[in-house]
Amino acid sequence: EIVLTQSPTTMAASPGEKVTITCRASSSVSYMHWYQQKPGASPKPWIYDTSKLASGVPNRFSGSGSGTSYSLTISSMETEDTATYYCQQWSSNSPITFGSGTKLEIK
Amino acid sequence: QVQLKESGPGLVQPSQTLSLTCTVSGFSLTSYHVSWVRQPPGKGLEWMGVIWTGGSTAYNSLLKSRLSISRDISKSQVFLKMNSLQTEDTATYYCARGGGWFAYWGQGTLVTVSS
Numbered sequence: 564e565i566v567l568t569q570s571p572t573t574m575a576a577s578p579g580e581k582v583t584i585t586c587r588a589s590s591s592v593s594y595m596h597w598y599q600q601k602p603g604a605s606p607k608p609w610i611y612d613t614s615k616l617a618s619g620v621p622n623r624f625s626g627s628g629s630g631t632s633y634s635l636t637i638s639s640m641e642t643e644d645t646a647t648y649y650c651q652q653w654s655s656n657s658p659i660t661f662g663s664g665t666k667l668e669i670k
Numbered sequence: 671q672v673q674l675k676e677s678g679p680g681l682v683q684p685s686q687t688l689s690l691t692c693t694v695s696g697f698s699l700t701s702y703h704v705s706w707v708r709q710p711p712g713k714g715l716e717w718m719g720v721i722w723t724g725g726s727t728a729y730n731s732l733l734k735s736r737l738s739i740s741r742d743i744s745k746s747q748v749f750l751k752m753n754s755l756q757t758e759d760t761a762t763y764y765c766a767r768g769g770g771w772f773a774y775w776g777q778g779t780l781v782t783v784s785s
Binding site: 611612651 | 705707714715716717720728730731764769770771772773774775776777778
């Protein structure tokens with residue numbers, strides 16, 4: 564199966580700061596998807612097909628990448644962005660796997 | 671309005687079988703795949719398996735020997751059965767719409783494995 568490695572595991576950002584979360588795949592994948600999860604809540608779809616924002620996601624978020632390296636970027640950190648973010652892939656030659664998550668906190 | 675809702679016992683004894691139901695509304699099980707995902711307390715997400723629109727299934731290889739997913743189209747329900755439960759199976763269990771990307775999730779149901 565394809566293993567997804569997220570970095571960093573945890574991080575804190577100041578309001579207005581640019582944030583980048585990286586997800587590396589053990590083998591090449593065609594797309595990467597991202598979810599936001601806050602404590603006690605279900606994961607929310609956040610970015611799909613690498614770069615498409617899910618409904619309601621602020622446009623300060625963006626996604627990019629290809630092959631084995633993908634990223635989620637926040638152009639200007641806001642308090643409400645505090646959450647854990649998970650990447651996820653599905654490939655025809657691998658079962659669905661999730662990254663281990665990146666916990667993002669506000670400074 | 672798309673909704674998914676999990677239901678089942680909150681407590682299961684070790685070695686017993688877990689049975690969960692996901693009741694969906696706002697879409698047909700013949701048009702969308704449904705997956706099960708679980709999350710142990712304080713840990714990450716683990717995909718368990720999927721039932722495709724045609725009724726076939728695919729499972730996480732680590733769980734395949736213990737896991738079964740089925741459905742009742744007329745009741746808009748998807749079922750999860752997993753046997754030989756151990757304490758490490760304690761988790762919140764989610765059903766989600768999709769087989770490659772999950773656009774909708776249920777609220778989740780916490781299952782504790784304990785005697």
